[in-house]
Amino acid sequence: MSGLGQRTFSLFNKIFMVPMFRLGLGPFVGNPLSGYIMVLKTVGRKSGKVRYTPVSYAIHGGNVYCMAGFGQLSDWYRNMISTRKIEAILPSGPIFGEVEDVSDSEERRIILRKILQNAGFAGFMEGMNPFTITDEDLLHKTSDMPLLRIRPVGIANGASDPGGWTWVWILVSIIFIILLVIALLR
Numbered sequence: 602m603s604g605l606g607q608r609t610f611s612l613f614n615k616i617f618m619v620p621m622f623r624l625g626l627g628p629f630v631g632n633p634l635s636g637y638i639m640v641l642k643t644v645g646r647k648s649g650k651v652r653y654t655p656v657s658y659a660i661h662g663g664n665v666y667c668m669a670g671f672g673q674l675s676d677w678y679r680n681m682i683s684t685r686k687i688e689a690i691l692p693s694g695p696i697f698g699e700v701e702d703v704s705d706s707e708e709r710r711i712i713l714r715k716i717l718q719n720a721g722f723a724g725f726m727e728g729m730n731p732f733t734i735t736d737e738d739l740l741h742k743t744s745d746m747p748l749l750r751i752r753p754v755g756i757a758n759g760a761s762d763p764g765g766w767t768w769v770w771i772l773v774s775i776i777f778i779i780l781l782v783i784a785l786l787r
Contacts, residue, residue, distance in 0.1 A: 618655040625760030625767040628692040636721030639665070642688040642757070643680040652677060657723060658691070659715035665689060665698065665751040666712045670727065672745045681749065688757040695757035703750045710736050713743050 621630050622640040631637040639658045644651055654677040656667045669678040681687055685700050703709065717724035717731030717739075724731045729742055761767040 614655045619653040620766070622655070622690045623653070623760060623766040624770050625765065626770070627690060627760075631692050632721070634721050636723050637692070637719045639667070639692070640690040641667070641677055641681065642690065643677050644684060645676075646680050646683040652680065657716050657720035658689075659712055659719050661708070661712055661715065663753070665691070665696070665753065666703075666716060667749050667751070668713060668716055668743070669747045669749070670723075673747055678747060678749075687751055689751055690757070690759065695759040695762075696751070696753040697755040697757040698751035698753045701750045701752065702747055704748045706748070709748050710740060712748060713746075714739060717743075 618630065618638060619640055621627060622638075627638070627640070636657050638655045641654045641656060642651060643654065656670075656677075658665055658667045660666075669675045673679070681700050682702065687698055687700050689696050689698060703712075714731055714734075714736075717727065717729070720731070727742065729738065731739075734742075758764050
């Protein structure tokens with residue numbers, strides 16, 4: 602993906618995908634076309650600031666897997682590897698887990714294909730069809746993309762928990778309904 606494409610993708614994620622998950626609306630944005638997304642909550646290894654990053658994922662054998670599509674230079678990847686602990690907001694709810702780089706594992710071929718298939722159109726943006734590419738070509742074209750396993754060890758704060766944003770859309774909806782009723786009564 603070009604630098605402009607990568608910046609556009611990053612901006613879209615920052616202004617749309619992350620707020621949707623923090624508002625508790627993550628289940629409404631995942632589908633086979635746009636892809637199934639989770640949001641990783643990392644802590645900056647230098648700044649100590651909380652960062653949110655949407656990524657495609659696959660669930661296999663009770664673990665959650667994702668890959669660093671832009672390679673080991675991705676800030677979220679380096680932040681995650683430096684702490685080995687992560688909160689992930691999945692559409693079905695948040696988890697807390699331990700991270701392990703499994704790029705050299707036997708499961709890489711199976712899991713990478715699942716992630717790319719789950720990524721919707723983004724899976725095709727890597728220049729391959731994840732449904733028809735041979736295993737050999739898949740492994741070759743993704744050789745610079747780390748594969749990460751998140752082993753769930755607990756629950757994390759979700760959109761409806763303290764610090765979440767569900768209250769925002771509920772409050773806005775209530776205000777809208779009140780204003781609508783007032784306008785209809787006039």
